[in-house]
Amino acid sequence: MRTACFVDGYNVFYGLVAGTRYKWLNLPALLKHIIRVEQPDTELKAISFFTSGVKPSLASRGNLSKEAQDTYLRALIAQGVTVHYGRHQLEPRCAPRFVNKETPPSRLDQVPIWKLEKKETDVHIAISMYRLAARQAQLPAAERIQQLVLVSADTDLTPALRAIQEDFPDLRLGVILPHREGMKRTLPGSLRNTAHWMRQVVTEEELASNQFPDRVPTQKRPALKPSYW
Template sequence: MRTACFVDGYNLFYGLLAGTEFKWLDLQALLAHILRVEDPETTLQAVNFFTSGVKPSLASRGIISQQAQNTYLRALVARGVEVFWGRHQLESGKAPRFVDKNTPASRANQVEIWKLEEKETDVHIAISMYRLAARQATLPPEQRIEQLVLVSADTDMTPALRAIHEDFPDMRLGVILPHHEGIKRTVPGSLKPYVHWMRHVVTNAELAAHQFPQRVPTRKKPAEKPDYW
């Protein structure tokens, strides 16, 4: 089964990799493994990775965090992953002050905050999935993508999955939740009615088994694993 994966990079990092020793992830190899576990006849044809650039002024390690992200993305591209960029938007705003868990939020008690939002990613993933599904009818059967897999737990993707499910009933749909084992998270129920299967957890053993080598050759300078990763 010819398969294309669509990965929400923000969801992947904060749901699965942040705070672990597995950030130097060979994403394409991991996805190929998970797909084979689900169906041994599956072949991974494309991995599409959607992300936004780190803002050094807000990152825990400043410019080093930005450099680490760029290095990792170069490694992904060298292995055949296609990267699509969104953007971050930083704006001032107000939010209810947190007092304690027993005190309800109140509009009468607000504080000034900075709001950092990732822009364009969800819409870009949704449109890319739908357009790829639509193009398959124009291709010879032996070249058609037969399955789309979303790597995200974001319920904002529900309308896109529903539209593909309804408009292209022959297209198989799957979801890989970027959830780390040992951390209990709620399964996004709104995604489930529109997919044929859902992987709930990625194990530490799977992450450990699918890491890049220390140095990944590229067309230019090799991508080397960041020291603090």
């Protein structure tokens, strides 16, 4: 079954590897493994990775964080992953003051904050999935993608999956939740209801066994695993 994956990079980072020693994740290898467990006859033909660039001024390690992200993306690209870039938007806002969990938020007691939002990623994923689905009818049967897999837990993408399900019923849909083993996460039921199958947890063993070598060859200089990863 010829398969294309669409990966929400933000979800993958914070759901699977943030705060762990598994940041140098060989994502293509991990996805091939998971998909073949779920669908043994699968052939992974394409991976699209959607992300936004790190803002050094807000990152815990400043420019080092941006350099680490850039290096990792070069490693992915060297493995045939197509990377799509969105952007971050930082704006001043007001939000209700947090007192404690027992005190409900009040619009009458607000404090100024900086609000950081990722822009264009969700819409880009949705449009890319739908456009790929629409193109398949124009291809010879032997070349058509037969399955789309979303790697995200973002329920904002549910309408896109539902539209693909309704308009292209011959396409199989899968969802891989980037939820690391041992972390308590809410199961996004709306995504589950629009997919033929869902992988709910990625185990620590799977993360550990699907890491890049410290040095990944690229067309230019090699991508070297960041020292603090």
